[in-house]
Amino acid sequence: MKYTLKTFGITRDILGGREVDFEMDGMKVSELKSELAARFPEMKSLNSLLIAVNNQYAADDLILAETDEIALIPPVSGG
Amino acid sequence: MKYTLKTFGITRDILGGREVDFEMDGMKVSELKSELAARFPEMKSLNSLLIAVNNQYAADDLILAETDEIALIPPVSGG
Amino acid sequence: MIKITEKAIDVQKVIETASSLSAGAVNVFVGTVRNKSHDKNVVWLEYEAYEAMAVAEIRKIIDEAAHKWDLLGWAVSHRIGTLKPGEVAVVVAVSSPHRKASFEACQFIIDNVKAKAPIWKKEVFEDGGEWVDARPISASMNN
Amino acid sequence: MIKITEKAIDVQKVIETASSLSAGAVNVFVGTVRNKSHDKNVVWLEYEAYEAMAVAEIRKIIDEAAHKWDLLGWAVSHRIGTLKPGEVAVVVAVSSPHRKASFEACQFIIDNVKAKAPIWKKEVFEDGGEWVDARPISASMNN
Numbered sequence: 001m002k003y004t005l006k007t008f009g010i011t012r013d014i015l016g017g018r019e020v021d022f023e024m025d026g027m028k029v030s031e032l033k034s035e036l037a038a039r040f041p042e043m044k045s046l047n048s049l050l051i052a053v054n055n056q057y058a059a060d061d062l063i064l065a066e067t068d069e070i071a072l073i074p075p076v077s078g079g
Numbered sequence: 080m081k082y083t084l085k086t087f088g089i090t091r092d093i094l095g096g097r098e099v100d101f102e103m104d105g106m107k108v109s110e111l112k113s114e115l116a117a118r119f120p121e122m123k124s125l126n127s128l129l130i131a132v133n134n135q136y137a138a139d140d141l142i143l144a145e146t147d148e149i150a151l152i153p154p155v156s157g158g
Numbered sequence: 159m160i161k162i163t164e165k166a167i168d169v170q171k172v173i174e175t176a177s178s179l180s181a182g183a184v185n186v187f188v189g190t191v192r193n194k195s196h197d198k199n200v201v202w203l204e205y206e207a208y209e210a211m212a213v214a215e216i217r218k219i220i221d222e223a224a225h226k227w228d229l230l231g232w233a234v235s236h237r238i239g240t241l242k243p244g245e246v247a248v249v250v251a252v253s254s255p256h257r258k259a260s261f262e263a264c265q266f267i268i269d270n271v272k273a274k275a276p277i278w279k280k281e282v283f284e285d286g287g288e289w290v291d292a293r294p295i296s297a298s299m300n301n
Numbered sequence: 302m303i304k305i306t307e308k309a310i311d312v313q314k315v316i317e318t319a320s321s322l323s324a325g326a327v328n329v330f331v332g333t334v335r336n337k338s339h340d341k342n343v344v345w346l347e348y349e350a351y352e353a354m355a356v357a358e359i360r361k362i363i364d365e366a367a368h369k370w371d372l373l374g375w376a377v378s379h380r381i382g383t384l385k386p387g388e389v390a391v392v393v394a395v396s397s398p399h400r401k402a403s404f405e406a407c408q409f410i411i412d413n414v415k416a417k418a419p420i421w422k423k424e425v426f427e428d429g430g431e432w433v434d435a436r437p438i439s440a441s442m443n444n
Contacts, residue, residue: 008351045437052354076434078350078391078414089278158189182334182335183331257332261330
């Protein structure tokens, strides 16, 4: 499957792009997270990583569609 | 003794003046309070009455001097 | 800055006075005139203050707050005179390195200003006026 | 009103948006850029937001606050882009009939905005920049 990942904050520095194409076999949010950690070891140094799908925080077992808006949410620090 | 009383809020309506001369024999804050209640019975309807002497809230046993700045402080309601 | 004033309060200016370059948090309380009180329409409010003493009392309150919390800046401005509904009667602003302290200190200051500062307001309704909290509610409602 | 903006925030306007003629109390939190962080001089801050989602998350937080407290008005404005020390990064304002609710609701909103809204800041020091809270402190301090 081929997904497009929106990146923010430190994840943009790590993945090197505002929108990054990402191919993998898995379809679950949990699989996306492990694939990211495998391909970008620096991701493991983050305090946390959430995945947002279509503007909502997503649970680990959510199934991703190629058309979903998928975003990497490193620890937030607004305010 | 002859004192000058500054009045505020409802005490001004009751005593009828911004600064009111007040003669009495007593010299204590407590005596001033009872004299006020005796001469202006409406004073008894207030939720509270404090006396300020020289810009400080005064205790009941404080002795008043004729030169003191004496103010009647009915329940405050700022803000 | 402690100010008792007959002029309209510039909220932005009060906030700027309380701000500090080393403070990340400013909490501000703005007290405004409500258009209703006890279900009656408020036409206007009359505020009066025993000015010298009010400033002294507010200063004591600020000193106490500065002792309890890490304050980097503060400002209190209270209006007196005739105020219409919607107008600003009081502004308290405090800044501190962290936001929790700014909330707590600001609430402490406004609570104490309302309880202790010699300032009074008279609510003027269509059918007459009344000094707020001067008498028990049952008595004042019969006026 | 919920606003994510690159322009300087007009605090007075945010307060007016949150005010209501039937509210006696407005509480306002103003978050500003500090000139120091971890004892180092902050040259500037970079804020970025996942805008659509940030607005949606803030709306959820407001809905939750409006459910808990009697709110008559509210406004949240968050700045993004490059900010210098002293500049306003975020303003939360809420109005309610009584002051206690205004303090509690405002604190609830800013606490949750900071914890949940997808907004990030990078502190830029004289010797480089760092995304705040992204990594454990020990790791980030060694950078």
